[in-house]
Amino acid sequence: MTHPPQNLIALGDFKPSDFWQTHINSIFYGIKGPQIHNHFQTYVSLDHRLAHALANDFYAKARGHHPENDIWYLQEWGVGNGNLAACFLSRLREIDSENEVYPFVHYILCDESEEILKGVRSNARLQEHSGKFSTVRIHAEQLDCFRPHSVAKIISNEIWDDLSTKVLLKHQGLYYEEYLCPFLETLPTEDFLEQFKNRDLAELAQLPNFLDTIHWERDFQRVDLDDWPFAETLKAHAENFKDEIPMPVNTGAFSAIAKAKELLAPMNFGYTSFDYGMKTIQDLNQEGRPYFNLYGGQYTFMVNFPLLEDIGRSIGFTKITREYQNQFVGEDLGSAVISLVDLMQNHPQVASMAPWDRDILMLGTLHALNTVYRSPYSGKLNYPAMEGTPKKQRKQIAKLAENLSGRGVPDTVAYVTREEVLAALKPLRKLGYREKDIQSAFQSPPPPVSFVHIQFS
Numbered sequence: 001m002t003h004p005p006q007n008l009i010a011l012g013d014f015k016p017s018d019f020w021q022t023h024i025n026s027i028f029y030g031i032k033g034p035q036i037h038n039h040f041q042t043y044v045s046l047d048h049r050l051a052h053a054l055a056n057d058f059y060a061k062a063r064g065h066h067p068e069n070d071i072w073y074l075q076e077w078g079v080g081n082g083n084l085a086a087c088f089l090s091r092l093r094e095i096d097s098e099n100e101v102y103p104f105v106h107y108i109l110c111d112e113s114e115e116i117l118k119g120v121r122s123n124a125r126l127q128e129h130s131g132k133f134s135t136v137r138i139h140a141e142q143l144d145c146f147r148p149h150s151v152a153k154i155i156s157n158e159i160w161d162d163l164s165t166k167v168l169l170k171h172q173g174l175y176y177e178e179y180l181c182p183f184l185e186t187l188p189t190e191d192f193l194e195q196f197k198n199r200d201l202a203e204l205a206q207l208p209n210f211l212d213t214i215h216w217e218r219d220f221q222r223v224d225l226d227d228w229p230f231a232e233t234l235k236a237h238a239e240n241f242k243d244e245i246p247m248p249v250n251t252g253a254f255s256a257i258a259k260a261k262e263l264l265a266p267m268n269f270g271y272t273s274f275d276y277g278m279k280t281i282q283d284l285n286q287e288g289r290p291y292f293n294l295y296g297g298q299y300t301f302m303v304n305f306p307l308l309e310d311i312g313r314s315i316g317f318t319k320i321t322r323e324y325q326n327q328f329v330g331e332d333l334g335s336a337v338i339s340l341v342d343l344m345q346n347h348p349q350v351a352s353m354a355p356w357d358r359d360i361l362m363l364g365t366l367h368a369l370n371t372v373y374r375s376p377y378s379g380k381l382n383y384p385a386m387e388g389t390p391k392k393q394r395k396q397i398a399k400l401a402e403n404l405s406g407r408g409v410p411d412t413v414a415y416v417t418r419e420e421v422l423a424a425l426k427p428l429r430k431l432g433y434r435e436k437d438i439q440s441a442f443q444s445p446p447p448p449v450s451f452v453h454i455q456f457s
Contacts, residue, residue, distance in 0.1 A: 211297020
């Protein structure tokens with residue numbers, strides 16, 4: 001074991017990474033509730049295009065078929081703010097002009113956090129579909145309250161990185177497991193250690209923010225893979241690992257995939273998941289790539305997609321497709337797509353800009369694209385100035401944000417098409433974008449850690 005850092009207080013013992021990751025994430029979601037969206041964005045938090053692509057795909061496959069007992073049960077595991085469900089149902093209602101599919105759909109939103117579900121139930125866009133959805137508090141690795149072989153479609157978005165994950169490292173033919181231990185400089189209260197250990201959410205929620213002040217120490221211990229779930233599949237997969245590169249083993253996702261196989265009905269449209277991680281073995285073996293992230297105290301691991309495909313096959317899924325998430329959306333729209341962030345990262349001056357100047361560029365880029373972009377949903381993007389922004393730039397940011405279109409690009413991680421970007425070329429040029437920067441944004445190879453879509457059928 002490593003020696004504990006000086007002047008820091010341990011909140012427990014060194015334990016395998018999955019123990020502390022799930023412990024801290026249950027506290028994070030339990031006390032933050034809908035505020036979690038202040039710490040990170042997903043491609044479905046405000047945008048609609050991923051949800052519409054899913055709805056179009058579901059409609060194409062479901063029309064012409066009649067559900068058993070007159071209901072297509074859909075489940076979403078890990079529900080965010082409810083925008084994915086709302087946009088899915090709205091799109092399905094819009095395209096189902098003959099009432100072949102939408103009238104028979106019931107959408108079940110599943111999440112372990114009651115605070116998250118409260119936020120979902122208050123989502124105005126989702127409330128338009130009253131009677132077509134319900135919420136259930138349950139963990140994605142369990143779901144034992146549902147009847148086997150009763151669900152037509154399962155969707156999850158960025159939950160696998162939150163589910164229990166072990167970390168494996170290979171060295172000279174031997175395997176080592178990562179262990180973690182959390183530390184704080186000072187304890188918020190005398191009773192804190194007990195509250196933290198027992199995950200006393202009511203008490204912890206009353207304390208000043210402590211999650212993002214946790215310091216994590218890590219170490220590695222020898223491990224026998226025969227003791228791990230799906231040992232034979234895992235050992236065959238691990239043969240491909242390069243030495244000394246930490247590899248996520250998303251054991252919680254194993255359970256979710258197995259539960260999906262159990263719940264899907266004989267007539268079903270598969271389990272679709274979107275997440276952030278390594279799409280290929282080459283990506284896994286990329287030296288220096290990250291394997292975990294911290295967002296406001298939440299501890300997430302990158303997803304090992306090649307391993308999860310192997311696990312899915314061993315569970316019994318026979319058709320599995322893996323592709324980049326923007327390819328899935330692009331195929332639906334019939335055009336190459338990138339996120340607004342991807343576009344801005346190719347601006348020739350962005351790397352040398354102060355953070356507030358990047359905010360001004362982002363807002364300017366939104367305004368440029370909003371000359372051609374029109375969302376089917378109303379809602380103005382909230383874009384406050386970050387702490388430390390000088391007064392002059394703060395005023396400029398406030399004015400630009402106030403004047404954003406209510407039907408414009410809904411989020412900084414929203415998808416925009418090549419045609420939309422090229423149609424806005426004139427105002428983009430005024431912001432300093434060159435045509436070669438835009439081409440580069442659409443042609444750059446994916447990084448080793450990317451957003452990926454995987455479908456199990």
